[in-house]
Amino acid sequence: MNIEPSAEHLAFVQGLKSRKRMVSLLRGSILIGFFLLWEAAARFGWIDAFIFSSPSRAVSSLWRMILEGSLWNHLGTTLLETLIGFILGTLIGLVAAILLWFFPTAERVLDPYLVILNSLPKIALGPVIIVWVGSGMSSIITVTLLISVVSTTMGMLTGFREVDGEKLTLMQSLGASRLQTLTMCVFPASTLSLISVLKINVGMVWVGVIVGEFLVSRAGLGYLIVYGGQVFRMDLVMGSVLILCLLAALMYYMVAGLESLLKRRLAE
Amino acid sequence: MAAPVVSFDKVYLRYHSAAEETLALENLSFRVNPGEFLVILGPSGCGKSTILSLIAGLISTSEGIIRINGTEQAGTVRPEIGYMFQHDHLFPWASLRENLLLGLKVRGDLSPHKQSRVNDMLSQYGLLEFADRSPRALSGGMRQRAALIRTLATEPDILLLDEPFSALDYQTRILVSEDIASIIKQEGKTAIMVTHDISEALSLADRILVLSPRPARVSLELPVDIPGKGVILRRASPKFSEYFNLIWKELDSGEH
Ligand SMILES: Nc1ncnc2c1ncn2[C@@H]1O[C@H](COP(=O)(O)OP(=O)(O)OP(=O)(O)O)[C@@H](O)[C@H]1O
Ligand SMILES: [Mg+2]
Numbered sequence: 461m462n463i464e465p466s467a468e469h470l471a472f473v474q475g476l477k478s479r480k481r482m483v484s485l486l487r488g489s490i491l492i493g494f495f496l497l498w499e500a501a502a503r504f505g506w507i508d509a510f511i512f513s514s515p516s517r518a519v520s521s522l523w524r525m526i527l528e529g530s531l532w533n534h535l536g537t538t539l540l541e542t543l544i545g546f547i548l549g550t551l552i553g554l555v556a557a558i559l560l561w562f563f564p565t566a567e568r569v570l571d572p573y574l575v576i577l578n579s580l581p582k583i584a585l586g587p588v589i590i591v592w593v594g595s596g597m598s599s600i601i602t603v604t605l606l607i608s609v610v611s612t613t614m615g616m617l618t619g620f621r622e623v624d625g626e627k628l629t630l631m632q633s634l635g636a637s638r639l640q641t642l643t644m645c646v647f648p649a650s651t652l653s654l655i656s657v658l659k660i661n662v663g664m665v666w667v668g669v670i671v672g673e674f675l676v677s678r679a680g681l682g683y684l685i686v687y688g689g690q691v692f693r694m695d696l697v698m699g700s701v702l703i704l705c706l707l708a709a710l711m712y713y714m715v716a717g718l719e720s721l722l723k724r725r726l727a728e
Numbered sequence: 729m730a731a732p733v734v735s736f737d738k739v740y741l742r743y744h745s746a747a748e749e750t751l752a753l754e755n756l757s758f759r760v761n762p763g764e765f766l767v768i769l770g771p772s773g774c775g776k777s778t779i780l781s782l783i784a785g786l787i788s789t790s791e792g793i794i795r796i797n798g799t800e801q802a803g804t805v806r807p808e809i810g811y812m813f814q815h816d817h818l819f820p821w822a823s824l825r826e827n828l829l830l831g832l833k834v835r836g837d838l839s840p841h842k843q844s845r846v847n848d849m850l851s852q853y854g855l856l857e858f859a860d861r862s863p864r865a866l867s868g869g870m871r872q873r874a875a876l877i878r879t880l881a882t883e884p885d886i887l888l889l890d891e892p893f894s895a896l897d898y899q900t901r902i903l904v905s906e907d908i909a910s911i912i913k914q915e916g917k918t919a920i921m922v923t924h925d926i927s928e929a930l931s932l933a934d935r936i937l938v939l940s941p942r943p944a945r946v947s948l949e950l951p952v953d954i955p956g957k958g959v960i961l962r963r964a965s966p967k968f969s970e971y972f973n974l975i976w977k978e979l980d981s982g983e984h
Contacts, residue, residue, distance in 0.1 A: 624817070626813055629786065630817050631834070632786055633809075635807065635831075644830065644833070648819065649819070649821075651821065725821070726820060
């Protein structure tokens with residue numbers, strides 16, 4: 461099957477490549493252009509650099525924190541909270557979904573509660589959580605669980621329910637127990653739901669952690685933002701927001717990598 | 729006459745939903761002899777799949793008794809029965825070999841002997857080179873052959889086939905049905921196949937039961953004796969069209 465590609469095909473592939481290059485180029489220049497414009501605006505006095513900060517001021521304030529060694533503590537705290545929230549939220553939501561799948565009557569009974577809980581702005585419960593759980597990392601993690609568990613359960617249950625009924629009949633005809641049906645058929649068939657749940661959770665937990673830190677904490681990027689705002693150190697605020705953007709991008713690519721890995725395993 | 733492998737004795741089956749009750753089978757009686765290829769032919773929706781689900785023990789009768797090898801089928805899945813569906817339902821996330829071992833894995837019986845038996849079938853039926861790949865690599869006909877091997881892996885005596893070829897295109901359907909029929913004969917299994925395709929029934933059956941529209945009753949019982957071995961020779965025989973017309977008339981009269 462080694463046919464020499466035609467000139468037309470080569471031209472087509474060439475076209476694809478150059479279009480891709482152009483997209484990357486434009487993407488990059490938007491980013492660079494934004495920072496250049498911001499910097500210029502601050503330098504030439506188009507905006508008040510004390511209020512709006514500037515890329516160079518934000519970076520140098522971060523640099524000072526790195527030299528002092530205090531940035532790592534904040535960064536580490538936020539990352540740790542995010543990681544714990546993500547893992548716990550996903551696991552608890554998953555276990556709940558599996559239990560509900562095992563007990564369809566419970567699922568029927570609880571369904572409206574799940575739907576309503578899912579559409580509630582749970583972040584609004586933040587202040588209550590502080591009162592109940594106390595101020596500290598545990599209440600930040602509680603906030604992340606509050607906003608990730610129910611959506612995980614709902615997402616996975618929807619996936620479980622969508623598995624072809626005849627596949628279940630096949631498992632039944634082979635004499636499979638409900639647990640075997642879950643592990644050998646229903647769960648692997650719901651891989652796509654798992655991926656989308658993980659994707660949503662990364663974003664949710666992130667929001668939960670930052671809001672939690674706004675409310676209670678004495679460390680973390682969310683804390684830096686609030687603190688910087690209170691003492692009017694906008695350089696610190698903008699620097700922290702820059703790090704948040706970087707981390708968000710990093711997480712996005714990690715999840716996308718995981719997604720393509722799982723999809724490739726499915727497609728093999 | 730040898731004792732039947734499967735017998736239906738005045739079987740009724742009703743489906744219930746909040747809105748209504750559906751009588752799917754009414755006073756249905758028939759028997760299946762050891763080693764025969766029985767085809768149950770009926771219009772769509774008449775209750776064919778219901779019959780197979782009952783034999784497999786996936787649902788229970790409303791009235792009447794079903795016996796399998798002499799003992800009553802009380803709504804439990806039995807190891808001596810293998811069920812094959814219209815769609816192969818091979819799992820895309822597992823390799824072909826893992827798919828074929830599914831039934832054995834469910835039973836916790838992955839002995840080397842059973843595994844090598846599956847391996848033999850893989851090579852015998854021309855699928856060995858695909859064993860460690862995803863079933864996505866298989867064509868429609870190969871997939872259906874794989875589904876048959878998955879069913880045979882647990883070594884059932886009775887095979888239930890629910891329109892196993894209807895998802896295939898015409899040519900593949902003829903070739904694969906030829907394959908599958910010969911595999912089943914070779915393995916010495918009793919087969920019960922349901923279909924609404926007269927030609928398919930005639931090309932495979934030792935005996936045909938024609939069912940009425942729902943609720944299903946046996947409206948014609950027809951031992952099939954067509955000279956020629958194999959699906960293609962059978963289809964070419966003049967007797968084929970004689971039988972065809974007979975069944976056509978029977979089904980047609982049921983419609984009105
Ligand atoms: N779980 C169910 N609940 C209610 N009615 C059902 C159920 N399963 C089947 N029926 C009804 O019972 C009748 C027989 O169904 P069955 O699936 O056995 O027919 P079939 O002959 O296999 O049809 P097809 O040719 O479409 O496969 C149909 O009218 C169907 O609508
Ligand atoms: Mg059917």
